[in-house]
Amino acid sequence: MLKTKYKRGLVKMADYYGTTSKEKLEDVDVQISMKNLFPGTQLHSSTDESLHSYGRTLVIDLNxxxxxxxxxxxxxxxxxxxxxxxxxxxxxxxxxxxxxxxxxxxxxxxxxxxxxxxxxxxxxxxxxxxxxxxxxxxxxxxxxxxxxxxxxxxxxxxxxxxxxxxxxxxxxxxxxxxxxxxxxxxxxxxxxxxxxxxxxKWYDFCGLFVDPSTDDELNLNRFKKEFGGIEIDVDKKIYAHSLIGKAVVFLFKWKMRNRPEYNRAKLIKHHNYSLGK
CATH class of the missing domain: 3.40.630.30 (Gcn5-related N-acetyltransferase (GNAT))
Known part of the structure; x- marks a missing residue:
């Protein structure tokens, strides 16, 4: 697991890679946790306190x-x-x-x-x-x-x-x-x-547009797919750790309300992922 802290304007942020659990943090307003769903990864249920989304990315097997x-x-x-x-x-x-x-x-x-x-x-x-x-x-x-x-x-x-x-x-x-x-x-x-x-083990292009709606989004997806590889899901959760954090997460939720990756989180059920799917 990799974690790092930084400031986004006045907001104290913490990013976690390789986990989607909520951490105990006292000096952070917003925690963003994300996990690439590689083969056999077990999905965990989303909590009401997190802003949850499932994105897509393209990875290359470096083995x-x-x-x-x-x-x-x-x-x-x-x-x-x-x-x-x-x-x-x-x-x-x-x-x-x-x-x-x-x-x-x-x-x-x-x-x-x-x-x-x-x-x-x-x-x-x-x-x-x-x-x-x-x-x-x-x-x-x-x-x-x-x-x-x-x-x-x-x-x-x-x-x-x-x-x-x-x-x-x-x-x-x-x-x-x-x-x-x-x-x-x-x-x-x-x-x-x-x-x-x-x-x-893996080279991650860090994101595909789930439902591309513009020429730029289509072209970027097309460019990445030139390299072959396989598509996997990215589990992402955003947590508030303060009053400021709650306001920021509410703003994120408002901005993401029509994003396909946010809507996917409401539909995907628990199962083991396979890169072959």
């Missing part, structure tokens, strides 16, 4: 050989990975214990991307908290002019590594956009190989 993993990637994606590796003059870089400055550089890059995509910004304190637990890895690809083309940030547990942020540089030039698309696929492949070598 397979590198050759088998690569063969399961779709042909066009394999071509783009090979072209990036052999012809695009790009360089893969990985940071396993990023400094505050390196985290700042990532945050600046990602938040500009988030602004363009109209998605939430990343939380610097959360990244620092993971780093302080020796559970954060940042990877990126740069071109021959040392310009960063794309970034990934991962949390690491003993069992799996999970991508928590992904961002690409923005260019109007179509040729450069194509280069970035190849570089991002190449970055995923290099990440997969690296985490396999480090002994992790």
């Amino acid at each position: 397979k050989s590198e050759e088998d993993i690569f063969s399961e990637i779709r042909k066009n994606a394999r071509y783009k990975i090979n072209r990036a590796a052999k012809r695009d003059n790009v360089q893969f870089c990985a940071i396993f214990s990023p400094t505050n400055q390196q985290i700042d550089e990532f945050v600046e890059f990602f938040n500009q991307f988030a602004k363009n995509k109209n998605i939430p910004k990343c939380i610097k304190g959360k990244l620092q908290g993971l780093r302080d637990k020796d559970a954060l890895t940042i990877t990126y690809v740069k071109d021959e002019d040392e310009k960063t083309l794309c970034y990934h940030a991962y949390l690491r547990t003993k069992e799996y590594c999970s991508m928590i942020h992904s961002a690409s540089a923005r260019f109007d030039n179509s040729q450069i956009r194509s280069l970035i698309g190849r570089a991002n696929r190449y970055l995923h492949w290099e990440d997969i190989k690296m985490f396999k070598e480090k002994g992790h």
Whole structure:
């Protein structure tokens, strides 16, 4: 189990990975607990005090050989990975214990991307908290002019590594956009190989849209599925530990009331999960 604490504005947060139990916490307003449902995982009943959801994610079995993993990637994606590796003059870089400055550089890059995509910004304190637990890895690809083309940030547990942020540089030039698309696929492949070598069992793309409703959501799901892998559920529970926490959880519930992953939690019954399903 991995746990980390950070602040989201004035709210004291605690994230737990690998469990969905409510912890005894006195210095926290909101606890977010999530667990990937790998083979044979037993589901536990939801309590009325938690905001409960079941999401989906895509994982790659790193126990397979590198050759088998690569063969399961779709042909066009394999071509783009090979072209990036052999012809695009790009360089893969990985940071396993990023400094505050390196985290700042990532945050600046990602938040500009988030602004363009109209998605939430990343939380610097959360990244620092993971780093302080020796559970954060940042990877990126740069071109021959040392310009960063794309970034990934991962949390690491003993069992799996999970991508928590992904961002690409923005260019109007179509040729450069194509280069970035190849570089991002190449970055995923290099990440997969690296985490396999480090002994992790699973590579987690950290989320699929359960019921994609926009072109961006459809395209993101389609991109991730280019890499093969298998889909599993993610059990997520949010608990309040204070009056402030209760207000925040109520706000989360209001925002999530029509989300498919929230509605799935009302429908899924107890059973053992199998990755083959």
